[in-house]
Amino acid sequence: RKEVEQDPGPFNVPEGATVAFNCTYSNSASQSFFWYRQDCRKEPKLLMSVYSSGNEDGRFTAQLNRASQYISLLIRDSKLSDSATYLCVYYNFNKFYFGSGTKLNVKP
């Protein structure tokens, strides 16, 4: 079983749509959780950290469910510039574990 599992997509959505991604992780002792964004042939960049209480940053909302070991990312009012691959990540004992990413295509 992979450490982090994500639906690879692609998710093809029109501008203005709301889209949600989920991922599951295997290690219940995981310490910290993140969503990273990766544009084509570029390095991953931190989008947001994920807290148990849920957190929001503008159009982006992240949730963590420790009991079910899943993390979600909600993007509201999608923009063309949101098109990218979104990587679900957890951190445990000095290592980051990445999912394979979910590809999002926002269409005009």
Add this chain to the structure above:
Amino acid sequence: DAGVTQSPTHLIKTRGQQVTLRCSPKSGHDTVSWYQQALGQGPQFIFQYYEEEERQRGNFPDRFSGHQFPNYSSELNVNALLLGDSALYLCASSSPDRRMTEAFFGQGTRLTVV
């Protein structure tokens, strides 16, 4: 403030050759981790250096080795290159504050083995 810098950005090598990739961490960061990202996959942890020692290692063969220098910069060496080593190699540095550690990535080195 310079972020994480890696060199070279692109590299083409022949099977069996050896390669050295370099990374300078973000200012103030003392920990450097290396990741391999194959096409269509997420980054996979190779190893991490802290205080010039390899602190953790992922599931990679001994052909992959590294080093960290007193200024915290780091090198990744790969010997006896295989076609399957073709990937984007990412260096990430992190802060001494480990309460909420996040990784800052360099732009990567794209290695092609032919």
